[in-house]
Amino acid sequence: MLLASCGGYYVAARPAPYTYVRPVSPYAGAIWIGPEYYWSGSNYAVHPGYWGRPRPNYSYHPGHWNQNRRGHVWVSGGWRRR
Numbered sequence: 001m002l003l004a005s006c007g008g009y010y011v012a013a014r015p016a017p018y019t020y021v022r023p024v025s026p027y028a029g030a031i032w033i034g035p036e037y038y039w040s041g042s043n044y045a046v047h048p049g050y051w052g053r054p055r056p057n058y059s060y061h062p063g064h065w066n067q068n069r070r071g072h073v074w075v076s077g078g079w080r081r082r
Contacts, residue, residue, distance in 0.1 A: 008039070010070045011072050014072045015037070020048060033051070035048055036063050055079055059079070059080055063075055
């Protein structure tokens with residue numbers, strides 16, 4: 001089952017968890033940006049995580065899965081002003 005909405009694509013079941021080994025931070029203060037799922041036209045695929053530079057006055061909030069009566073949908077992570 002697949003339902004589309006302006007907020008994302010709903011699926012009956014979430015994809016299997018993405019497993020990875022987080023590499024060592026490349027420099028002091030680096031921020032880990034975890035894996036992000038994206039809709040690839042017929043299912044969710046995943047972009048692996050990476051180390052990023054912090055942004056002044058912002059904090060990173062990781063993406064997550066939401067579930068409701070329509071199914072599961074990925075909510076993307078992003079930077080939010082503090």
